[in-house]
Amino acid sequence: MVVVESVEPEAADSGQSLAERLFVTLRGEIVDGSIPAGSKISEPELARRFNASRGSLREAVMRLESLGLLERRVNVGARVVDLSERGLLELYDVREALEGMACRLAATEHRGEDLLELRRMLAHHEQQEALQAGTAYYQPEGDFDFHFRIVQASNNDLLIDTLCNRLYYRVRMYRYQLGMFSPRAKSAFREHSNIIDAIEAGDGELAEILMRRHIRASRLNIEKKLTTER
Amino acid sequence: MVVVESVEPEAADSGQSLAERLFVTLRGEIVDGSIPAGSKISEPELARRFNASRGSLREAVMRLESLGLLERRVNVGARVVDLSERGLLELYDVREALEGMACRLAATEHRGEDLLELRRMLAHHEQQEALQAGTAYYQPEGDFDFHFRIVQASNNDLLIDTLCNRLYYRVRMYRYQLGMFSPRAKSAFREHSNIIDAIEAGDGELAEILMRRHIRASRLNIEKKLTTER
DNA sequence: GCCTCACAGATTGTCGACAATCTTGTTGTG
DNA sequence: CACAACAAGATTGTCGACAATCTGTGAGGC
Numbered sequence A, B: 001m002v003v004v005e006s007v008e009p010e011a012a013d014s015g016q017s018l019a020e021r022l023f024v025t026l027r028g029e030i031v032d033g034s035i036p037a038g039s040k041i042s043e044p045e046l047a048r049r050f051n052a053s054r055g056s057l058r059e060a061v062m063r064l065e066s067l068g069l070l071e072r073r074v075n076v077g078a079r080v081v082d083l084s085e086r087g088l089l090e091l092y093d094v095r096e097a098l099e100g101m102a103c104r105l106a107a108t109e110h111r112g113e114d115l116l117e118l119r120r121m122l123a124h125h126e127q128q129e130a131l132q133a134g135t136a137y138y139q140p141e142g143d144f145d146f147h148f149r150i151v152q153a154s155n156n157d158l159l160i161d162t163l164c165n166r167l168y169y170r171v172r173m174y175r176y177q178l179g180m181f182s183p184r185a186k187s188a189f190r191e192h193s194n195i196i197d198a199i200e201a202g203d204g205e206l207a208e209i210l211m212r213r214h215i216r217a218s219r220l221n222i223e224k225k226l227t228t229e230r
Numbered sequence C: 001g002c003c004t005c006a007c008a009g010a011t012t013g014t015c016g017a018c019a020a021t022c023t024t025g026t027t028g029t030g
Numbered sequence D: 001c002a003c004a005a006c007a008a009g010a011t012t013g014t015c016g017a018c019a020a021t022c023t024g025t026g027a028g029g030c
Helices: A017-033 A042-051 A052-065 A085-109 A110-133 A138-152 A157-178 A185-200 A205-226 B018-031 B043-050 B056-068 B085-109 B110-130 B140-153 B157-178 B183-202 B204-228
Strands: A070-072 A078-080 B070-073 B077-080
Touching: A017 A042, A017 A157, A017 B140, A042 A138, A052 A070, A052 A078, A052 B056, A085 A138, A085 A157, A085 A185, A085 A205, A085 B085, A085 B157, A110 A138, A110 A185, A138 A157, A138 A185, A157 B085, A185 A205, A185 B204, A205 B018, B018 B043, B018 B157, B043 B056, B043 B070, B056 B077, B077 B085, B077 B157, B085 B140, B085 B157, B085 B183, B110 B140, B110 B183, B140 B157, B183 B204
Parallel strands: none
Antiparallel strands: A070 A078, B070 B077
């Protein structure tokens, strides 16, 4: 069954052009698994589905490719990347490096509004933790917001773009589809708190070290899970 | 005067499709400044120049955008990014983080062939240094090759892609057009040598520290130049 | 029985044309 | 004289069609 649907309006205002709306919509479906990892992308089929021309859809596909969510081979077509254990671990190493640097920069940039925002967010998370008694309080998006904000506070546009507009979509993809949100609720919360303290104190070196440990701990946690599961 | 030229054959074999050849050609011209930084990209004009359709050229333009070499605004068009002091310094911070991690990983991966290659390259550079008596021996590409190889040795595909297929084109753009190759010939050479030693010894922590210092030293050198120049 | 080759079908790459939008120069008004 | 509205020109976004290429199926030969 083929249902013709127009691009979601929520995605609509985020971009003026049809191609960009298609891009946003498809990106969402790839991230949450509606379009399964490893599956083939058929340009004609998707064009019909969204009632758009193949050209516009092609533009969206190419943007997805440069995001690293699709792999394209000439004269063959595009496939959604598949999720591998190796890919997930690689992602952690890159994040450790970049988010560590983001913390260092955020500490020296030291912009008041960002810090305030981080504190508010953490307080909000703490409330939720109290409510849900630490079982798995960290709804993935909460943790996500924290890291997102830290990066924004770095005030390095290249770093922000690399993490927020590229790598984080891949992170979300792994989280949604492999469900690897850590049950390290309490410790993660304390680590977040310590990181903010360091940033607030202007201690870039410490902030970087703490963030790197934080991410590495997540990575080790995942590694452990992966090895016990088999 | 408008000269119709076909895409360079050297770029031709690197990609099968016309759009990809256009992409490679344009990327080269943007990096070396043949297409000046900050200038506007006219799709019809370039399409005529390469005797291609606007569609194919558009695809190339979009790839350049996602490389960060062009900025596009809807219904307005694309411009080559302009080179700013801030952008250059941002690049150094990101490189410090990523190449530091690359060194750490290269040390633990420890693949024989990569190390051998690095040693050979360094020996080659040493020869050239002896010849040119350290005045500015490091032809930029020599230094470039070194960093490039290190990253390859990390064996982290995401890291390799981010640095070699994205950031390094921006690095080259700054080098070609601002001519900021460091005259830190001798010290840079020794630093490279020490980094390889650490990698060879399997000491990832040390390798990372040394690489980060190496890049930070370059950054400071540039900063000094920039401040004395005005 | 297995491998090679050719053919049909579908998909991708490329092209030119039309509609929507922005930029620029001009005109008119306070 | 400055500023705002308007019109001409060009550029971008979108579309449908044609040609080149790949995938998979089936026939034929060893």
